[in-house]
Amino acid sequence: MSRRAQHHQLTWDQVAEGDELPSDVDRLDVERVVATATSTWTFFGGHIDADYARSAQGRSHIYMATGPILGLLDRYVTSWAGPESFLAKRSMRMAESLCAGDELRFEGRVTKKWMDDARGYDRALIEVDLKIRNDADKPCVLATSVYELPRRSG
């Protein structure tokens, strides 16, 4: 019995430039923000202390640390493309913090698809543009990720 048959995986051949990723929604609560910050050993006031986040940093509440935000972005793509998708490169820019209480909305689009041999072997790559919006519909996180996908037919 093949375990591979048990998980969903897109191949490079199945993906086209312009493809939209299915949208996703995630509600952030206080526990979630604290749990993600502490799981990365990021014991900074902005992520765990609402008084500090509000009075010293002018946020509405505690906000997510960078590592966990990257985790949300990666989760969004691999949930669509499957676990055999290897993250080759990811650039991320923060426009607004993701605060406790926010409902996050994820969107993504395939912007490029190509074969690359810069590392001395052929890689089947795709580039996806990613956005996380908050309640106020503001784009908070803007990212571009490059993934290597398996090449299989069907």
Added chain:
Amino acid sequence: MSDRESAGAYGLCVGTYEEGLTHIGRPSEVRFADLPVNEAMVRQFVSAVHDPNPLYWDEDLASQVCGSGVAPPAMLTTWVTPQNWRPDYLPEPVTALLVAVPLPGDSMINISSEIEFFDHLRIGDRLNVVEEVESISEEKQTRVGTGHYLTVVGRFRRQSGELVAIQRNVILRFWARGAQ
């Protein structure tokens, strides 16, 4: 550095812009991970992030797909993040470069981050990182306060010396409690 002022929750080294500039291109000391990449911390992270990727929940599948258990790429910097307390902590522990660069400002936020991966982070890897400040901007007025943008490059290797990832971070150092 013991006579220097430090500020804010991160214990940032405070200095002038000119002092900061002298740190450009100086490689940091090698910072070693306290712990190897391990399943317990991976599980805590993916559980908090709500990441259902079976690579982090199914060891057999990870071995089949990746050749070993693996950690989420988003945990890269976690492995070299120092613990807040330990019994043998030195009075002046080796700190992240971006904390040690003298600059005006008692706070910092991450503006952008670019990471290139050459391999998976594998269970059992003992990572180390060498950082270097690539550039520091002139003083800028920003939404959160007045400060400087720093670009820091980090090269992450496993114990064999193999390069696993290169990170390029842009960080804003600024006065959160009002300029001095």
